[in-house]
Amino acid sequence: MTTPTYSEFVASLAKPGADILASLTPEKAHAWHMASCIPGEAGELYDAIMTADFENLIEELGDLEFYIEGLARPIIGYNRYEIPNKVRFGPPEHRLPGVAADVFDAVKKWVLYNEELDVEALGRAIAGLDWVMDRIRRDYGLTREQTIEHNIAKLSKRYADGYSDQAAQARADKIVPEALSGEYKGWHWNAVSGGGYTARRLYTTSMIDVCPTREELFAHIDGMDAA
Incomplete structure (x- = not known):
């Protein structure tokens, strides 16, 4: 068996x-x-x-x-x-x-x-x-x-x-509405009235000009970190 x-x-x-x-x-x-x-x-x-x-x-x-x-x-x-x-x-x-x-x-x-x-x-x-x-x-x-x-x-x-x-x-x-602001790698980012996103490095006056999308803004930050 x-x-x-x-x-x-x-x-x-x-x-x-x-x-x-x-x-x-x-x-x-x-x-x-x-x-x-x-x-x-x-x-x-x-x-x-x-x-x-x-x-x-x-x-x-x-x-x-x-x-x-x-x-x-x-x-x-x-x-x-x-x-x-x-x-x-x-x-x-x-x-x-x-x-x-x-x-x-x-x-x-x-x-x-x-x-x-x-x-x-x-x-x-x-x-x-x-x-x-x-x-x-x-x-x-x-x-x-x-x-x-x-x-x-x-x-x-x-x-x-x-x-x-x-x-x-x-x-x-x-379902959470798309965030209007937040932090990313030491930068505080915000949605801009009329479209686009900008960011300021925390505790400094360094600014990033308006980028069309959050993804492009984050890619810009990544590029600055890599430089």
Whole structure:
């Protein structure tokens, strides 16, 4: 008997996608959508904390609120459940991966394994995630209302005409207008009224005349550095 490779072993035990689709319902698909996004958002929140990116921290807290609301309200009605004791130990950001995984795991068992939905387990997992997020907000002087308002503003811009795949891909809220000024290799550059760009070397009176584009201005600076 030939021993299967690990790839063959995994392929033999992975539940076929067709079987998952056969048992999927609109309710399960919605819950899977909401729950599957929570671990990723928790990871991005953790990164924002580790890099002291305050703006992104607010955004990721708001994104988590969106998916918790989308999952909890229709599935468990947002009943209050006891917070698991394990959540209460250690810095809140260190609990993020675990509590996010608990939420996803409760939905996974229902959607993939066709177990009866354990509403209390899901409720406790969401309560644990809520508690961790509350600790993080308090640590940074934020309120839940502030993060929700930020999320509404962001998604209202992204989906100005309602949800569509095209709007989700375009992410209009992430489009940043072309900068009018900045710094480049020790020079402060500015857009000029009427078109073009000029630059001044920092802490000196050295100036560069107007160049038609930023790229040409930067190339001019590169040439001066190389001279």
